[in-house]
Amino acid sequence: MKAEGFLIQNERRRTPTQRALSSLVTLVAWMLWFYLWLPVITLVAWLAGVRTAWIELSAEAYANQTSDLLAILGYALVSAVVFAGWAYYNQARFAHRTRRRQGPAAVTLVEEAMALDVDPREAQALRNQQHSTLVFDKHARPIVRRSADREPEIA
Numbered sequence: 086m087k088a089e090g091f092l093i094q095n096e097r098r099r100t101p102t103q104r105a106l107s108s109l110v111t112l113v114a115w116m117l118w119f120y121l122w123l124p125v126i127t128l129v130a131w132l133a134g135v136r137t138a139w140i141e142l143s144a145e146a147y148a149n150q151t152s153d154l155l156a157i158l159g160y161a162l163v164s165a166v167v168f169a170g171w172a173y174y175n176q177a178r179f180a181h182r183t184r185r186r187q188g189p190a191a192v193t194l195v196e197e198a199m200a201l202d203v204d205p206r207e208a209q210a211l212r213n214q215q216h217s218t219l220v221f222d223k224h225a226r227p228i229v230r231r232s233a234d235r236e237p238e239i240a
């Protein structure tokens with residue numbers, strides 16, 4: 086067996102159970118990695134004064150006051166209801182409507198020829214090509230026309 090077979094996995098060939106197990110193993114590995122860094126993160130937070138700020142602002146000053154927490158939860162619930170109501174209103178209003186009333190009008194061959202400053206036969210040839218490249222001068226006139234079938238020609 087090749088060494089690459091152990092490292093490179095084709096997601097489409099794996100069963101859903103194998104994908105879920107692989108995701109679970111990856112999650113556990115990341116959690117373990119984060120757990121190993123916790124002492125360093127804690128040390129940096131203590132040095133920065135985060136622990137002292139947390140104790141002063143939340144733990145001691147508001148230890149027995151649940152009214153603030155209930156007020157915050159109430160505000161969160163009201164906000165969720167307002168946003169959900171707005172989403173349902175927009176869904177009901179715009180669900181089955183098309184946003185564009187009408188597509189852009191097609192450009193006629195004569196308009197295209199006039200805009201490119203070429204005769205209509207050349208405009209038709211450009212239209213029939215699958216790939217065409219136009220190079221314009223500083224006055225926005227085409228100077229070189231390249232197509233997939235022909236060599237470049239100077240206008």
